[in-house]
Amino acid sequence: MSLKGLRSVSLFTAAFAIGVFCAGCGGKHARAVNLVGSTSVQPFAEFLAEEYLTAHPTENVEVQGGGSTAGLQAVINGLADIGMCSRSLTEEESPKFTATVIARDGLAIVVNQSNSVTTLTTEQLRGLFSGAIRNWKEVGGHDGPVRPITREEGSGTRESFVHLVMAKERISKSALTQESNGAVKELVKGDSAAIGYMSLGLVGKELKAIRVDDVEASRENVLNHSYKLARPFLFVAQGPLRPDAQRFMDFVLSKEGQQALESEGLVRAQ
Amino acid sequence: MKQDKAIAFALMLIALSAVSGLALITVFIFKEGLPLILKSGAGGFFFSTDWDPKAKQFGIFSMIVGSLVVTAGAMIIGTVFGLGLAIVLTIFCPKALAAILKPLIELLAGIPSVVYGFIGVVTIVPFIRDYFGGPGLSVLATSIVLGVMVLPTVTSISIDALKSVPRSYWEGSIALGATEWQSTHMVMLKAARSGIVAAIILGMGRAVGETMAVIMVCGNTLEIPSTPLDPLRTLTSNIALEMGYATGEHREALFATAVTLFVIIMILNIAALTIARRGIMSNNR
Numbered sequence: 001m002s003l004k005g006l007r008s009v010s011l012f013t014a015a016f017a018i019g020v021f022c023a024g025c026g027g028k029h030a031r032a033v034n035l036v037g038s039t040s041v042q043p044f045a046e047f048l049a050e051e052y053l054t055a056h057p058t059e060n061v062e063v064q065g066g067g068s069t070a071g072l073q074a075v076i077n078g079l080a081d082i083g084m085c086s087r088s089l090t091e092e093e094s095p096k097f098t099a100t101v102i103a104r105d106g107l108a109i110v111v112n113q114s115n116s117v118t119t120l121t122t123e124q125l126r127g128l129f130s131g132a133i134r135n136w137k138e139v140g141g142h143d144g145p146v147r148p149i150t151r152e153e154g155s156g157t158r159e160s161f162v163h164l165v166m167a168k169e170r171i172s173k174s175a176l177t178q179e180s181n182g183a184v185k186e187l188v189k190g191d192s193a194a195i196g197y198m199s200l201g202l203v204g205k206e207l208k209a210i211r212v213d214d215v216e217a218s219r220e221n222v223l224n225h226s227y228k229l230a231r232p233f234l235f236v237a238q239g240p241l242r243p244d245a246q247r248f249m250d251f252v253l254s255k256e257g258q259q260a261l262e263s264e265g266l267v268r269a270q
Numbered sequence: 271m272k273q274d275k276a277i278a279f280a281l282m283l284i285a286l287s288a289v290s291g292l293a294l295i296t297v298f299i300f301k302e303g304l305p306l307i308l309k310s311g312a313g314g315f316f317f318s319t320d321w322d323p324k325a326k327q328f329g330i331f332s333m334i335v336g337s338l339v340v341t342a343g344a345m346i347i348g349t350v351f352g353l354g355l356a357i358v359l360t361i362f363c364p365k366a367l368a369a370i371l372k373p374l375i376e377l378l379a380g381i382p383s384v385v386y387g388f389i390g391v392v393t394i395v396p397f398i399r400d401y402f403g404g405p406g407l408s409v410l411a412t413s414i415v416l417g418v419m420v421l422p423t424v425t426s427i428s429i430d431a432l433k434s435v436p437r438s439y440w441e442g443s444i445a446l447g448a449t450e451w452q453s454t455h456m457v458m459l460k461a462a463r464s465g466i467v468a469a470i471i472l473g474m475g476r477a478v479g480e481t482m483a484v485i486m487v488c489g490n491t492l493e494i495p496s497t498p499l500d501p502l503r504t505l506t507s508n509i510a511l512e513m514g515y516a517t518g519e520h521r522e523a524l525f526a527t528a529v530t531l532f533v534i535i536m537i538l539n540i541a542a543l544t545i546a547r548r549g550i551m552s553n554n555r
Binding site for chain 1: 319322323324391395396399405406407485486489490491492493501503511512514515516517520
């Protein structure tokens with residue numbers, strides 16, 4: 001069974017378990033504040049929840065993955081109080097939800113450490129990922145093939161990348177498709193021909209982040225808006241939040257919560 | 271007597287509920303998937319290589335080819351090694367050694383597929399990338415991983431088939447002056463043929479349907495692979511990769527992919543069963 005399948009199964013199981021739990025104790029305890037959505041936001045939300053629960057042991061917050069779109073779906077179905085979304089909402093979606101930017105994240109363009117290319121323009125990136133540029137020589141690198149690595153259809157990271165870089169161009173059909181930031185990292189780490197994109201907070205020391213339009217991919221540059229490849233991390237809800245969910249949201253947007261996010265590699269909302 | 275009938279009836283109900291589960295799954299998949307196939311038409315769905323859910327293009331030809339190619343690759347590896355193992359274990363191997371080896375091979379079947387995929391990613395993929403070229407994620411890597419995964423199925427059922435050949439066949443062949451190898455491939459393998467075909471069918475079922483390990487080592491590209499070192503996408507990996515996010519027509523297209531997978535497995539099974547049955551008939555002659 002696939003991870004995603006497992007995720008949705010576990011989502012149903014969790015919803016079922018919560019239902020049984022509530023029925024069992026006759027509503028004496030409120031159910032947990034439920035966050036569902038993007039796997040890019042998930043580790044940060046988990047970290048926030050941990051911090052929050054240490055400070056407020058009586059509260060109850062649960063975080064689950066599933067993907068940005070699945071998170072929105074869970075909010076509509078009432079399975080989640082808050083949906084986590086790692087991209088801007090589409091025109092179709094935005095009237096249905098209230099979205100709060102909790103942080104911003106840079107989209108890093110990563111290559112293997114042995115790759116001599118250090119800077120690329122957005123246009124060159126488009127060429128590399130659409131298949132128009134097939135040799136690293138054409139962008140000032142070694143003589144060898146280019147292997148673009150993309151994320152699966154529907155991933156928030158992919159949608160942000162397409163929106164920010166590809167414009168109307170399509171990502172090449174021969175691009176390798178991986179289903180997580182970790183899998184992209186693993187591939188780029190071992191393949192000198194590879195180029196991929198991932199969350200800036202997750203790059204680490206084993207990969208090389210490329211300068212885009214001659215701006216370094218760093219948190220400072222995302223914060224001062226000079227690095228263009230950045231996306232919002234959203235907490236999405238429908239209607240007013242439950243009081244306990246609102247308390248968690250307030251914590252996330254507080255100075256404390258924002259500092260916690262920064263310590264984990266993200267860029268604060270304002 | 272009355273009690274017997276009641277129990278028989280209860281058992282019948284249980285049996286039917288299991289079968290009706292299958293029927294429900296079939297109906298559900300077709301109900302969700304067929305409308306899109308009819309809308310896109312056979313040309314736009316089965317024979318198009320253009321898969322772009324954003325642009326409402328749902329062509330799965332490259333995935334059909336991908337699934338068939340890696341299944342064929344896996345069956346070549348799985349059959350050569352599995353049948354070889356079965357022959358050695360039943361005919362040429364000391365009993366004591368066979369008693370250790372057989373359970374070990376069966377243990378392979380108990381390893382979760384994600385572990386096979388992980389081993390593939392960290393060992394086979396870099397090896398192929400460094401020594402043969404290409405991205406490493408490839409037809410070859412996927413075939414090797416799937417080949418090892420079907421090994422226990424092919425081996426243990428082939429062993430049972432070979433063991434069920436009457437001892438007198440073997441003795442008769444030796445008595446006529448045939449060597450051990452001649453007796454093996456001219457008598458034993460022929461007599462056990464239908465069982466061996468059954469072993470290959472079951473292995474093939476596992477190879478076509480395997481998902482997790484395949485996602486990790488196949489590369490999931492949208493092009494038809496032209497060499498064994500090219501990456502590919504299978505029908506199963508397409509469904510699993512995109513299911514979590516898909517809505518509307520995209521979701522229907524994934525169900526339509528499942529319909530295709532379902533039909534391919536039915537065709538393979540019916541074809542293989544027919545061959546097996548023909549084998550039994552010619553044995554009886």
